[in-house]
Amino acid sequence: MKKALSGVKVIDLTRVLAGPFCTMMLADMGAEVVKIERPKTGDDSRAFGPFLKGESAYFMCLNRNKKSIVLDLKSKEDIEIFKRLIAKADVVVENFRPGTMEKLGIGYEELKKVNPGIIYAACSGFGHSGPYSKKPAYDSIIQAMSGLMSITGQPEGIPTRVGASIADIIAGMYTAFGILAALYFRQVTGVGQKVDVAMFDSVVSVLENAVVRYFVTGEVPTRIGNRHPSIAPFTSYKTKDDYIIIAVGNDRLWEAFCRAVGRPDLLEDERFKTNKDRSMRWALLDEILGEVLKNKTTEEWIQILEEAGVPCGPINTIDKVVKDPQLLARDMIVKTIHSVAGELLVPGIPVKLSETPGKVETPAPLLGEHTEEVLRTWLGYKKEQG
Amino acid sequence: MKKALSGVKVIDLTRVLAGPFCTMMLADMGAEVVKIERPKTGDDSRAFGPFLKGESAYFMCLNRNKKSIVLDLKSKEDIEIFKRLIAKADVVVENFRPGTMEKLGIGYEELKKVNPGIIYAACSGFGHSGPYSKKPAYDSIIQAMSGLMSITGQPEGIPTRVGASIADIIAGMYTAFGILAALYFRQVTGVGQKVDVAMFDSVVSVLENAVVRYFVTGEVPTRIGNRHPSIAPFTSYKTKDDYIIIAVGNDRLWEAFCRAVGRPDLLEDERFKTNKDRSMRWALLDEILGEVLKNKTTEEWIQILEEAGVPCGPINTIDKVVKDPQLLARDMIVKTIHSVAGELLVPGIPVKLSETPGKVETPAPLLGEHTEEVLRTWLGYKKEQG
Known part of the structure; x- marks a missing residue:
């Protein structure tokens, strides 16, 4: 069945969470996402536990529907192959620290020469401009600096980190949105461009009305626990059992x-x-x-x-969430069968399209599983060359 | 300057947060978003404080770059006008409780007859299918039921709501992404479709690895405060002053x-x-x-x-966030000048496109401010008719 992004070719240099979340969204909608991984270790998150028969569950849940090829971007020969892939691609996504791609000789200016229509998406901690651009960023640092932690938590307690890495994920979602906006524009005009998304900007943009509330009232928004600021009763209570x-x-x-x-x-x-x-x-x-x-x-x-x-x-715990009848009815818990790890249940696709529904079709790839296939189908390499 | 979504016409029936956040993302990228509001009161959030010269700051920060027209969707005459607008539109977005549009006689099946290529996006609490479909949903209920609260908070404390309405916002973001995926597909094939996004599904999909961690280990993920589950030291500490x-x-x-x-x-x-x-x-x-x-x-x-x-x-509080040099350098705090409220600073646009940068160009509209303009330019009405 045709998917919304069928035919869109994505070169994916991303690792760990923000970038892989973005390319998962594209892959779930049918884009062909080719993950480029470094030799031997691949994406860092392949080493993140827990493991199922030696395979990282963390990696497997974020990289379904993608292909993996191994290239060594420090080797001249592989950089040439990389550029030949870029020439065939619609989109390239990376979440390195700003400057890394330039050091490798494959920054946007360079890749534009190879493919002027390319959409180059960069997802980073602080973005590709501004005084903090080169600073290291982790989800918890961004949750802290963005103000989100200052407004999350119980009134008598300390600033609280959201229990999922929401800074990474929201930045990944904005990157995916930016890529599709750029892709639409290219479809209309033929012009490619760079998409630059920062985790820091992203989280600030989802603080809801905290920012304007501060500007209008002069009061610094604070932690109010689980209640609604202006409606009551609108909060959580203890019951006999939960x-x-x-x-x-x-x-x-x-x-x-x-x-x-x-x-x-x-x-x-x-x-x-x-x-x-x-x-x-x-x-x-x-x-x-x-x-x-x-x-x-x-x-x-x-x-x-x-x-x-x-x-x-x-207030459901995760064991209850995964059995919830509504989520099951909406295909939000789906089975993947990994070639080594076997069966693994992963969260499904929340964007439901009537004519081109997304589907979790393939499990996360083994490191380099598709090197031969991609070099053959994209570049016409024969087996002995790849 | 041209924008990525210039020329895309969006009819926006959304209210309060999830839907308006979605259409803000589209408007920020250059889509023409025409907000349809009911007579007299308009979007419920126009009544949400705090107010600046009588205008809701909540409404103003979510509805910049949009136009407002007043239609009474319970009047036959206005439904006719609505359908004529749909005939000219690319996208329609609503965040009513499932079934509401059908009751008004303007469900997807009906609107498809008027405009077969229309992209119909619905953003709701539990989605347009499944046993909970018609249940009422609020951000905090979704944060609770999705499991997010169960993994947010201090280990010795209670399940904790994220201090921003992240369930609404993430659903709005997915809806915007789904619309662009559908728009790209329509650009390639001419085929429109329905986009159905649920807040419940959306939050479950961003629980990061909590779901697979549970399936692999059998252990129910719990609250671990601000620390990282497997790296240390990687958390928050008290200092002399903060x-x-x-x-x-x-x-x-x-x-x-x-x-x-x-x-x-x-x-x-x-x-x-x-x-x-x-x-x-x-x-x-x-x-x-x-x-x-x-x-x-x-x-x-x-x-x-x-x-x-x-x-x-x-760990910044909001007063520090809005003065942060990185955010200022990235145009993440921008000025709008509202025709009644005057100057208001709002969060900027986190998706930075090199060739078609988004811009906050117009402030939130007054109720019905563009009724005459839209009916004239979209439908050719003369002033006395509008």
């Missing part, structure tokens, strides 16, 4: 909620009449509702509140 | 770090010889390093560690 999160977004839901939890008396309480009242007295409200909600299990409350039409949900 | 985050990724950096902080004796300590040793004894290490790092200010430590080449950074 936690629950509820979202009582308006007065109608407040009424439904109070009746459902057996506290219609709260509806008469002047202190909680309107959302404004409740929001102002959120601490008192949390105390009262905490006493109520601790009396039943999460499952019991969810049944009761859902029947009453009150938005709510469990 | 916090610092450090990322000592290998033994070479460990040596540089110990010398820089004046504790070369730790290099001789058998308990901390290799990363494996340090990672195993992270709690002991944190105690020792906490004692060291509390003796100087964050700024002092950053100067010392940067000189030694050790990756590190401050």
Whole structure:
């Protein structure tokens, strides 16, 4: 079946997370992604545990649908092969520290000479310009510097890192978006270009309204735990066995909620009449509702509140997430069969296209698994040459 | 100057966050985004504080570069106008609860009749299929149900919501990516399609390796605070005046770090010889390093560690983020001049394209500001008709 990006050829120099996440998005939509890996070790993340029959699960979940070829970019001969591949490619993606590609003699200016229409995408910590450009960056440093940690966490606690490497991933997503914008433009005009995405910029752009809130009020946004800044009750509570999160977004839901939890008396309480009242007295409200909600299990409350039409949900741990019927119905947990590791379940593709659905078709490649195939099909090499 | 998506016409029915974030990404890249708002109140978020001269800062930061027209989608006449606009559009985006568009008589099947090439993008809480499809969803409920909260927070603390509405935003980003993939496919083949993105699927897809880690090891990933699961020291520490985050990724950096902080004796300590040793004894290490790092200010430590080449950074609050020289150099804080509210600084555009740079050119529109203009230029209405 045809895919949205069928026929798009991507040369992928990326390693570890941000870049591989980007090229996974392209591969999932049908682009032919050829991962160029260095001899012997390949992508650093091939060494990240946990391992399944010696194969990195970390690597396998990010590199499905891709091909792997081995090239030594420090060898003149392989640089020539690399440039011949670039001449055939639509897109090249890298997430080296800025300057690395130039040192290898394959910066954008150089590659443009080989293929003027090439889309060159660079995903880095701080971007290809500005005073921090060459600084090393890791997800946690970017989460810290961007302000995200300062607004994440409990009010009485310390700034908190998001438990997934969201800085890498968001930058990877923006890079994929930028590549497609550039690809569309090239399809219309024939003109290629460079896409430069920084993790730092990316995270700042998703701080939601924290930035404008600060500019308008002068108050520095801080950590408010799990609650909503201006709606209550809209937070998490302990139940008899676990936690629950509820979202009582308006007065109608407040009424439904109070009746459902057996506290219609709260509806008469002047202190909680309107959302404004409740929001102002959120601490008192949390105390009262905490006493109520601790009396039943999460499952019991969810049944009761859902029947009453009150938005709510469990705080799932990963073992529950992967069995969730909605996610299973949406093909969000899919099986790959790796040639060495065997069966591995990985997260599916969240972008559902009606005519050209993405699919996890091939497992992550072995190091260099497709060297011969790609050199033959892209460059016409015969077996003995490759 | 030409932009990557110049000429792409987007009809935007979205409200609040996920959808408007998606159409902002398209507008920032040059698409003509026409926001359809209901009479009198418009997008709900126009009522979200804080306000600047009566205008919502929340709305203004998400709706720059867009046009606004007022249509009443419950009126037959306006539905006709809406369909005439659809006939001229490339893309339509909505983030209603699934089923709403069908009730209004403008579901995908209906709009396809008007414009077979239309790209119809829907961004919802749980998606347009599956048992939860019609359930109400809010960012915090999705953060809870997806597992993200279960892995975010301090080990001794409770599951923690990310301080920005990351579930909405990531879904909006995927929707924008899906639209461009579909647009590219349409450019090549002429075929339109539906893009269906769920917040729930989206967040599960960015849990990084938590899902495969669970499948491979059988252990349920949990909250580990700010540290790295398998590298140490790679976490945050208190300093004399604030916090610092450090990322000592290998033994070479460990040596540089110990010398820089004046504790070369730790290099001789058998308990901390290799990363494996340090990672195993992270709690002991944190105690020792906490004692060291509390003796100087964050700024002092950053100067010392940067000189030694050790990756590190401050945990910035928003007031510091918006003044950061790197972000300013990258145009990540930009000025808009709103016709009523006046000057407002908003986050810039993180996708930097060399040939067709995005730009924040116009401020968020007033409700219905472009009704006359759009009906005239898209449909040829004369002033008295519009």
